[in-house]
Amino acid sequence: MSNERVYAAGLLNEALDPSRQPDAIRSFLYEEETLIHRIVGGSRGLLPSVVDLGCGTGRHLAGLAGKLRLGVGVDYEASYIAEARRRAARPSLRFIVGEATRVPLGPVFDHALCLTSSWGTMSDKEAVLREMRRLSPRDGSRLLTVYAPTSVPARKEWYGRLGHPVEEVTDDYILTRDGFRSEHFSPQRVRALIGPCTLHPIGEIAFLVQA
Numbered sequence: 246m247s248n249e250r251v252y253a254a255g256l257l258n259e260a261l262d263p264s265r266q267p268d269a270i271r272s273f274l275y276e277e278e279t280l281i282h283r284i285v286g287g288s289r290g291l292l293p294s295v296v297d298l299g300c301g302t303g304r305h306l307a308g309l310a311g312k313l314r315l316g317v318g319v320d321y322e323a324s325y326i327a328e329a330r331r332r333a334a335r336p337s338l339r340f341i342v343g344e345a346t347r348v349p350l351g352p353v354f355d356h357a358l359c360l361t362s363s364w365g366t367m368s369d370k371e372a373v374l375r376e377m378r379r380l381s382p383r384d385g386s387r388l389l390t391v392y393a394p395t396s397v398p399a400r401k402e403w404y405g406r407l408g409h410p411v412e413e414v415t416d417d418y419i420l421t422r423d424g425f426r427s428e429h430f431s432p433q434r435v436r437a438l439i440g441p442c443t444l445h446p447i448g449e450i451a452f453l454v455q456a
């Protein structure tokens with residue numbers, strides 16, 4: 246199966262169930278959220294506008310909603326967008342079904358997000374980065390969370406608990422038996438793919454990349 250099919254079968258909903266997360270993953274999700282709130286939600290004066298690519302069921306924008314002028318979530322999985330519209334119904338938020346490589350919006354955002362390793366599961370990463378740069382042109386305004394190589398044991402346990410046992414692990418990715426592919430990135434690999442950026446470590450599990 247492709248990542249698109251595994252997501253369509255509901256992987257994200259299972260993965261976000263705290264009772265199925267190893268402790269290290271639960272801590273990572275909490276720390277990631279805290280960091281995002283500090284960077285995006287901490288601005289004084291005019292509230293920022295944010296686009297979130299691979300927004301899933303909208304939890305990051307829902308958490309930030311009171312601190313945003315506008316939040317737009319984009320995801321190719323229609324059932325996640327339907328759930329986001331139900332769960333995160335706020336006047337400042339919009340959710341659209343769409344491809345992260347071709348977002349039908351102009352460059353009007355203060356931040357572009359691609360969080361919780363969404364980017365590491367997207368097939369055309371270069372095109373997604375281009376869209377993030379176009380949508381949010383200011384340096385340092387693009388935020389991506391990528392898994393670190395040291396996250397492999399925790400992710401293997403997590404995917405196993407979700408019924409997606411891991412079949413292959415390489416220096417760059419984990420592949421489950423049913424074909425779900427999730428990448429991890431050394432700091433050198435991040436810089437080779439993204440260019441100049443700041444890396445904020447999130448425990449042993451991930452980096453928040455600010456580019």
Ligand SMILES: C[S@@+](CC[C@H](N)C(=O)[O-])C[C@H]1O[C@@H](n2cnc3c(N)ncnc32)[C@H](O)[C@@H]1O
Pocket residue numbers: 252257298299300301302303304305319320321322325343344345346359360361362363366367368
């Ligand atoms: C790891 S999940 C994270 C979801 C959400 N950011 C969160 O943290 O709850 C990755 C998300 O990216 C979406 N996705 C993957 N590739 C995509 C693409 N090319 N275009 C749009 N969405 C995509 C999936 O449907 C899924 O909802």
